[in-house]
Amino acid sequence: MAKALESLLRALQGLPGVGAKTASRMAFHLLQHDRDGALELARALTRGVAELRHCTRCYTFTDADLCPTCTDPARDDTLLCVVETPADQAALERTGVYKGRYFVLMGKLGPLAALGPQENGVLRLLERLQGAQGDAVRELVLATSFTAEGEATAHLISQALKGRDIKVTRLARGVPLGSELEYVDLGTIAHALADRR
Amino acid sequence: MAKALESLLRALQGLPGVGAKTASRMAFHLLQHDRDGALELARALTRGVAELRHCTRCYTFTDADLCPTCTDPARDDTLLCVVETPADQAALERTGVYKGRYFVLMGKLGPLAALGPQENGVLRLLERLQGAQGDAVRELVLATSFTAEGEATAHLISQALKGRDIKVTRLARGVPLGSELEYVDLGTIAHALADRR
Ligand SMILES: [Zn+2]
Ligand SMILES: [Zn+2]
Numbered sequence: 001m002a003k004a005l006e007s008l009l010r011a012l013q014g015l016p017g018v019g020a021k022t023a024s025r026m027a028f029h030l031l032q033h034d035r036d037g038a039l040e041l042a043r044a045l046t047r048g049v050a051e052l053r054h055c056t057r058c059y060t061f062t063d064a065d066l067c068p069t070c071t072d073p074a075r076d077d078t079l080l081c082v083v084e085t086p087a088d089q090a091a092l093e094r095t096g097v098y099k100g101r102y103f104v105l106m107g108k109l110g111p112l113a114a115l116g117p118q119e120n121g122v123l124r125l126l127e128r129l130q131g132a133q134g135d136a137v138r139e140l141v142l143a144t145s146f147t148a149e150g151e152a153t154a155h156l157i158s159q160a161l162k163g164r165d166i167k168v169t170r171l172a173r174g175v176p177l178g179s180e181l182e183y184v185d186l187g188t189i190a191h192a193l194a195d196r197r
Numbered sequence: 198m199a200k201a202l203e204s205l206l207r208a209l210q211g212l213p214g215v216g217a218k219t220a221s222r223m224a225f226h227l228l229q230h231d232r233d234g235a236l237e238l239a240r241a242l243t244r245g246v247a248e249l250r251h252c253t254r255c256y257t258f259t260d261a262d263l264c265p266t267c268t269d270p271a272r273d274d275t276l277l278c279v280v281e282t283p284a285d286q287a288a289l290e291r292t293g294v295y296k297g298r299y300f301v302l303m304g305k306l307g308p309l310a311a312l313g314p315q316e317n318g319v320l321r322l323l324e325r326l327q328g329a330q331g332d333a334v335r336e337l338v339l340a341t342s343f344t345a346e347g348e349a350t351a352h353l354i355s356q357a358l359k360g361r362d363i364k365v366t367r368l369a370r371g372v373p374l375g376s377e378l379e380y381v382d383l384g385t386i387a388h389a390l391a392d393r394r
Pocket of ligand 1: 055056057058059060067068069070
């Protein structure tokens with residue numbers, strides 16, 4: 001097999017969920033039917049790596065110091081919604097119901113709560129709540145997934161904020177147990193937001 | 198959402214089988230955990246598009262005029278195996294049973310046999326059989342998929358070669374009906390090759 005094809009197949013297998021057979025299909029599709037798409041993807045990857053970094057306030061991906069959601073003057077500074085990923089944040093935004101700020105933990109908490117990479121996200125959240133913007137927060141809406149890991153993360157954050165003058169709420173249990181937020185239908189998410197407790 | 202992130206999500210959705218949610222997961226994985234992998238993929242895509250073209254003899258992807266299989270002096274010129282895709286060819290090669298040459302049709306035949314893009318592949322095959330290398334071919338092994346499209350393609354090729362001094366065989370029916378070759382286990386493929394009729 002040509003070296004360039006081997007490299008391409010191997011690189012595609014670096015994508016999450018892509019094994020040898022999916023990589024073949026992708027490579028042959030791009031080479032056979034969509035070479036422009038292949039070059040566009042190459043440019044988008046290079047540009048994304050060069051330009052995208054974490055928002056210094058909410059930690060989502062952005063191409064500036066602060067993301068558009070953090071700088072939007074129309075948003076309510078007293079409300080802060082904690083999500084696991086930018087995809088979860090996007091799912092909440094699509095409901096059109098929530099007008100506060102966000103904090104994106106990034107990554108999922110493993111079964112060992114104390115050692116998961118998301119612990120760093122929790123630490124960053126606690127720092128965020130100590131800054132000048134943190135003082136404005138009156139309610140923290142925990143919108144982590146309703147999985148064992150998401151519940152553990154929510155519990156960890158609740159515990160860490162005991163004694164602080166911040167109301168901690170959780171999305172209502174309209175969200176089906178065991179599911180991940182980004183796959184839930186909009187109506188259910190909107191209902192769960194309205195019924196937060 | 199940052200423009201660079203939007204472009205990346207859109208470009209990833211250009212990959213076959215990748216919708217909005219899979220694209221999000223891929224983008225966030227690359228940006229969060231594997232920026233080197235993202236750059237490697239960008240380079241592999243650019244290099245693949247620049248270097249990879251079709252072998253002038255068998256039509257598979259290669260970085261030279263002729264692919265290594267076509268130039269391998271140890272292979273039997275009298276046997277030519279017709280496959281739909283390079284992935285199918287790779288599946289046959291992994292059995293280690295076949296020592297002839299290949300012809301890769303590229304693409305699948307649609308329900309309308311006469312109008313599918315694979316018809317071009319069939320025309321290219323007929324041209325290939327008229328060249329100097331074509332004269333050496335004594336047996337054509339049809340290894341198209343055992344689907345309606347694959348059977349139609351095999352039938353089309355058999356008909357086109359009526360009256361030519363070439364034995365046309367088909368992989369034996371050890372291959373499960375309705376399945377695509379690249380997903381079949383090696384033992385079944387090897388058996389089907391030995392029993393070709
Ligand atoms: Zn932000
Ligand atoms: Zn070749």
